[in-house]
Amino acid sequence: MKVLQIFGVVLVCLISGLKGYTQTDLKKPNIILIYIDDLGYGDIGINGAVGVKTPNIDALAKNGLNFTDAHCAAATCTPSRYSLLTGSYAFRNNAAILEGDAPLIIDTTRYTLPDMLKNAGYTTGVVGKWHLGLGDGNTNWNQRVSPGPAEVGFDYSFLIPATGDRVPTVFIENQYVVNLDPQDPIEVSYGKAIENAYPTGREHPELLKQYADNYHLGAVTNGISRIGYMKGGSSALWVDEQTPYVLTNTAKRFIEKNQDHPFFLYYSFHDIHQPRIANVNFIEASSMGPRGDVIAQMDWCVGEIEKKLRELDLLENTLIIFTSDNGPILDDGYVDYARELVGDHKPGGPYKGSKYSVFEAGTRVPTILSWPGVIKPGISDALLSQVDLYASLANLLAEKNPGKKAPDSENHIDAWLGKTQKGREFLLEEAYAFGLRKNNWKYIQPKENATVPGWITQKYVDPGFSTHPQLYNLETDPGETTNLAEDFPQVVIEMEDKLNTIFKKPRL
Template sequence: MKRAYFICLFFVLALFFSCSTTRPVKKPNILIIYVDDLGYGDLSCYGAKAVRTPHIDELANNGLLFTDAHSSASTCTPSRYSLLTGSYAFRNNAAILPGDAPLIIDPETVTIADMLKKAGYATGVIGKWHLGLGNGEPNWNIEIKPGPKEIGFDYSFLIPATADRVPTVFVENQRVVNLEKENPIEVSYDHKIGTLPTGLEHPEQLKMKADTQHSGTIINGISRIGFMSGGSSAHWKDEEFATVLSQKAKAFITKHKDKPFFMYYSLPSIHVPRSPNAKFVGATEMGPRGDDIVQMDWMVGEIMKNLRELGIDKNTLVIFSSDNGPVLDDGYADNAVELIGEHQPSGIYRGGKYSAYEGGTRMPTITYWPDVIKPGRSDALFNQVDLFASLATLTGQQVDNKNAPDSKDMSQVLIGNSSDGRKSMLQESFTMSIRSGTWKYIEPLSKEVPDWLANKTIETGLSSAPQLYNLKEDREEMNDLSAKYPEKVKELAKELNRIKGM
C-alpha cells in the first residue's frame, strides 16, 4: 500500500513540475519590433478611433497587452541604449546623438545580442540605429568600425541615425549600400559642405517646409539636420523604407528559419520626416502621421505573415513596443497638429516625447508567443531595461554582476505567468523621475533646457521645483502632491539618489 502511495505521489509531483516549467524544450526565436515615436494611444487596440491597426490588433488579441510598460527614457538614443545593454542610459551619459557620432556602446559591454549569440542564436538588427558608428567621426566610404558586429550582431542593415539626419544612406554590415568610389560621402554638423542645396537656400525644392534645425542638406525633396556631400548613388528614398526594410527583415528570418534567431527590428515610422509610401497616403484623415501609423502596421503584418508562411510563428516570441512617447510637430510642416482631430496620441496620459510625464515613457507594449502566452491584459509595471535579464532567463543564460546592472528578471511577467511587476523604476527625460508603486516623483530640473526643446509645444513636465503624483488617483498627473506629502518627496528623492549612485 505504501509503495503504491509513493508511486502515485511521484507521478503527481512529476506532472506538477512538468506543467509548472515555463522554459520550452526548443529555444524560441525572438523578435523585438521597436517602433519610433509611437504613443500609448496611437493604436486601435489601445483605444484609437481615427486610425486602424489590424495587424497589431491581432497580436494584442492573441497575446498579452500591457497597460503599464515603459521605455527607460522619453527620447530615442537613451531608450535604445538601455534596451540593448540592460543599463539605464544616464550611467553612460547617453543622449540624443548627431548623425556622425561614434558608437555609444563600448564593444566590451555585453549586449542582448552578445548574450543571445552565446546561447546559439543568429542575431540581426534591421532599421533605425541611432547609437553611433565608428570611432570619432566615421568615415562613410570604408567599413565603419566598431558597429553592430562588435556588439553582438551577425547581420545589420541600418538607417544610421534618424531619417531627419544626414547621412541619408543605408548601411549594410557596416558599409554604405550602393556607394560609388568616385563620389565619396562627406558629412558635417558644423558647417555646409559640398554643393547640394539646403532647405534655407532653396525652400522651393521642398516637399514639406521645415524649421531651421531641419533645414540642412536636401535629399529626396526633404531637408535634414546637418550637411552632406557626395554619395548620390546611395541616397535613400523615404517612401521606400517600408518595402526595403520589410524585404531585408524577411530575408534574415528566412535564412535562419532552421535555427534560433534574434532580430531587433527597429522601424523608422512614425518619426519625422513622415513620408509614407504612396499606397498608404490618404489611409487616414490625419495626414502623413496617421498614414505612417498605417504603414507601420502593414510592416508588422508583413513580418508576421512571413513567420506563418515559414511555419515558425508558434516558436517565436514577439515583443512589440516603442522607444518613447509621441510628438506631433517635430520640425516639419506635415499638418500633424492641424489634422489631429479628436485623436489622443498619448491616450489618457499627459506629455509625450521629451516629457517627464507618463506620456513620455508609457508605451504600447504587446508580447505574443502562441501556446505559451495566453491572450489577456497585464497591469504589471515593466521596463524595457528588463528585457536583457528576462530573455536571459527564457533562453537559459546567466547574467553576472558586471552586465546589465539595472535589468531585472521579469520573464514571468513578460509571458503572462505573473502580474508581480517592478516595485520601482527610473524614468529618464531631461530630468529624472522615479516610479514607486503608484507614486511618481519628478526631481527638479538641474540644467538648462535646450533652445530647440523650449520651442516645442509638448508638456515637458520640467520644473525647478519637485513634483509628486499618485497615479492611482490621478493618472493624468494634474494634481501635484509635493506640498501635501513632503515626507514622501524626501523618501523618493533619497531612493532616486541611491539608484543614481549605484
C-alpha cells in the same frame, strides 16, 4: 529502452511544471523585437486610437498580452536604445540624442543583449534605425564603418545610420554603404558647410516636399531637407517613400535565411519618426494627415512580419515583442500639420506628456508580447521597463544572470510572459528630468534650473520641469494635474532616497 524514453519525457514534464513552464517553453523561441519610433500609448487601435486603424497590431494584442504600464527606459531615442541593448540606464554613460556622424556610444568591451543571445545559440540581426553612433568619430563612409553593430553582438545589420532626418541618407549593410559608387565618395559634416555639397533647404526652399524648422534646413535629398551637410553617394541615396518596403523585405529575408535555427531580430522601424513620408499606398489611409498615414503604414509592416512567420510555420515558436522607443510627438521638425489634424485622437492616451517629457506619456508606451501556446492572451498591468528585457530573456534561456554586465536590468520574465502581474517595485523614467514610479505613485525630481530650452518650447512639449518636488497618484489622476508632494512628505522622502540610491549618491 522504450520505458527509459517514456520516463525521460515524464521527468522533463515534471521539471518544467515545477518551474511553471510548459514543455513548449523548453524549445528556444525565435525572438523578434519590433521597435517603433515615436509611437504613443494611444496611437494603436487596441489602446483607443481615433482616425487611424491598426488591425495587425490589434490582432497581435488580441492573441497576446497587452501591457498597460510598460515603459521605455527614456523619453528620447538614443537613450532608450542604449538602455535596451545594454541593460544599463542611459545617464550612466551620458547617452543623449546623437548626430549622424557620432561615434558608437556602446563600449565594445561591454556584454550586450545580442551578445547574450549569441552565447545562447542565436543568430542575431538588426534591421532599421540604429542611432547609437557608428565608427570612432572620424568615420570614413566609403569603407567598412567600424566599430558598429558587429562589434556589439550583431551577426547581421542593415541600417539607417542615425535617423531619417539626418545625413547620411544611405542604407548600411554589414557596415558598408549599400550601392555606393567608389567614384562618388560620401562626405558628411555636422559643422561647417561642404563645398559642392547637396543644396540646403535654407538656401533652396523650392526643392522641398515638406517645409522644416531651422534645425532641419541642411542637405536636401529626395526633396527633404535634413540635419547636417552631405556630398556624394548619389547612387546610394534612399527614397523615403520606399523605406518601409526596403526594411520590411530585408527583415523577412533575415527570417527566411535563419528559419532553421534560433534567431533574434531587432527590427527598428523608422516610422513614425519625422519626416513622415508615406508611400502612395498609404496616403489618406487616416484622417490625420501624414502622421496617421505612417501609423497605418507601420501597421501593415507589422502584419507582413507575422505573415512571413506563418508562411514559414515559425509563428508558434516565436516570441514577438512589439513596443516603442519613446512617447509621441506631433511637431518635431517638419511641417506636416500633425497638431492641426489630430482631431479627437490622443497620442498619449489618457496620460500627460510626450517625447522629451518626464510626464507619464514620455515613457509609457504601447507594449505587446505574443508567443502562441505560451503567453495566454489578455491584459497586464505589471509595471515594467525595457531595461529589464536583457535579464528577463537571459533567465528565460537559462543564461547566467547578467549581474554587473547589465547593472540596471531586473529579471521579470514571469511578468513579461503573463504568469504574474507583479513587475518592478520602482521604475526610473529618464527624460531631461528624472521621474520615479512606485505602484501608482509618480515622483518627479525637482530641477535647480527649471528654465525650458527654446528648442523644446518650439515643439509644444511640456518637459515637466519644476524647482519643486512633484508627486502624483496616477490611479486617480492619470493626467498628472494635482501635485500631492506637500500632502505626502514621507512618500517624497522615500522616492528621493530611492533615486539617490540609483544615482549612487546620498540624499542631501
